Amino acid sequence: MSAxxxxxxxxxxxxxxxxxxxxxxxxxxxxxxxxxxxxPTDAEDVVQETALSAWRAWPRLRDPGQPGPWLTRxxxxxxxxxxxxxxxxxxxxxxxxxxxxxxxxLSLSGSLLDFDRVFQTLSPRQRAVVALHxxxxxxxxxxxxxxxxxxxxxxxxxxxxLAVLKQEMRSE
Amino acid sequence: xxxxxxxxxxxxxxxxxxxxxxxxxxxxxQLAETAIAGAVAPRRVVFLKPGKPRPSWVLSSLVAVAAALxxxxxxxxxxxxxxxxxxxxxxxxxxxxxxxxxGTLVLSGAITATVTAGIQQTGLGCRVIDSTxxxxxxxxxxxxxxxxxxxxxxxxxxxxxxxxxxxxxTLPLPGELxxxxxxxxxxxxxxGREWSAGQSSPTSSGTLTLSVSExxxxxxxxxxxxxxxxxxxxxxxxxxxxxx
Numbered sequence: 001m002s003a004x005x006x007x008x009x010x011x012x013x014x015x016x017x018x019x020x021x022x023x024x025x026x027x028x029x030x031x032x033x034x035x036x037x038x039x040p041t042d043a044e045d046v047v048q049e050t051a052l053s054a055w056r057a058w059p060r061l062r063d064p065g066q067p068g069p070w071l072t073r074x075x076x077x078x079x080x081x082x083x084x085x086x087x088x089x090x091x092x093x094x095x096x097x098x099x100x101x102x103x104x105x106l107s108l109s110g111s112l113l114d115f116d117r118v119f120q121t122l123s124p125r126q127r128a129v130v131a132l133h134x135x136x137x138x139x140x141x142x143x144x145x146x147x148x149x150x151x152x153x154x155x156x157x158x159x160x161x162l163a164v165l166k167q168e169m170r171s172e
Numbered sequence: 173x174x175x176x177x178x179x180x181x182x183x184x185x186x187x188x189x190x191x192x193x194x195x196x197x198x199x200x201x202q203l204a205e206t207a208i209a210g211a212v213a214p215r216r217v218v219f220l221k222p223g224k225p226r227p228s229w230v231l232s233s234l235v236a237v238a239a240a241l242x243x244x245x246x247x248x249x250x251x252x253x254x255x256x257x258x259x260x261x262x263x264x265x266x267x268x269x270x271x272x273x274x275g276t277l278v279l280s281g282a283i284t285a286t287v288t289a290g291i292q293q294t295g296l297g298c299r300v301i302d303s304t305x306x307x308x309x310x311x312x313x314x315x316x317x318x319x320x321x322x323x324x325x326x327x328x329x330x331x332x333x334x335x336x337x338x339x340x341x342t343l344p345l346p347g348e349l350x351x352x353x354x355x356x357x358x359x360x361x362x363x364g365r366e367w368s369a370g371q372s373s374p375t376s377s378g379t380l381t382l383s384v385s386e387x388x389x390x391x392x393x394x395x396x397x398x399x400x401x402x403x404x405x406x407x408x409x410x411x412x413x414x415x416x
């Protein structure tokens with residue numbers, strides 16, 4: 001292995017630690033990304049980008065024994081930047097069958113359809129804070145930490161997103 | 173729904189919505205292994221992996237892609253960013269990050285702060301892209317220096333994105349290339365706000381200087397006024413340098 005390759009890939013011990021840590025978090029990160037970016041393809045890409053960023057910064061991680069919050073923050077950052085940067089159409093943007101109750105495929109709640117439509121119009125950070133707060137259970141302060149912003153900013157994103165959701169869901 | 177739903181109703185709808193989403197889109201079985209394999213592979217040829225015509229982590233840096241396209245079109249190059257491509261051009265992406273990214277930026281205008289390169293959280297890293305022209309063209313090899321560097325700013329993150337030739341570029345560049353080499357662009361992203369200087373930001377001004385050492389380390393310095401792109405209406409002035 002050349003010196004350059006060693007610098008990039010790191011020692012084998014670090015690699016084993018990284019693989020173990022990432023393997024235990026990958027599925028959770030996928031679902032986290034999925035709820036922000038909505039598309040499973042994009043969520044997979046986010047997980048891969050998270051792995052890449054994490055591996056490169058792994059030697060400088062202060063507490064390798066507790067990588068969960070750190071990986072979560074990277075994943076949220078990639079999820080937010082991904083939607084913002086590409087703004088591309090996502091699979092499932094037209095199809096809404098997945099919104100139906102799997103035990104009653106004929107049921108398709110109007111409020112879920114409304115939510116889906118409005119959710120896609122929110123800004124990436126608004127989508128992130130909505131998913132993190134309402135589904136993953138993070139407080140506004142925790143959302144701020146994950147998103148790399150001040151708590152007041154996270155609360156502001158949440159309040160604006162909530163206002164838009166309420167307004168748009170009413171107008172139907 | 174004709175009445176304004178309560179916060180709790182919206183929250184409940186959100187929980188149902190995300191629950192259905194997660195339930196209907198299970199994680200792929202090989203997710204972790206694929207991601208790990210892509211991350212720890214020596215050099216960054218991972219973004220050239222076959223079967224993914226859209227190399228996502230390259231595409232996520234819009235500035236870098238735009239710059240690459242701007243190089244390719246005027247000089248008749250065909251940048252091949254996938255392995256085994258049949259196009260008669262050659263492109264190699266060399267990892268530039270042989271050093272831990274370091275540097276300092278002084279921000280003023282929309283943000284006033286002095287930030288130092290810290291733990292790289294979201295950056296794509298730095299790399300040198302060599303592109304040779306398709307035969308029978310005789311244009312000299314172009315070298316594109318591109319990358320992202322994360323700077324700490326308290327709890328927030330300031331992300332610098334740059335792209336350009338190993339030279340000093342005056343920003344903004346004209347609408348078309350007047351000489352060999354890629355144009356220079358530099359952007360800042362912080363707290364959801366973005367600023368940019370370069371070809372797509374005609375109101376920007378300043379200089380961007382990039383060079384690369386024998387060991388592959390990219391040295392950059394900038395003194396420019398960046399035009400607001402998103403989330404701000406105030407220009408951002410940045411001055412400083414970095415290595416990555």
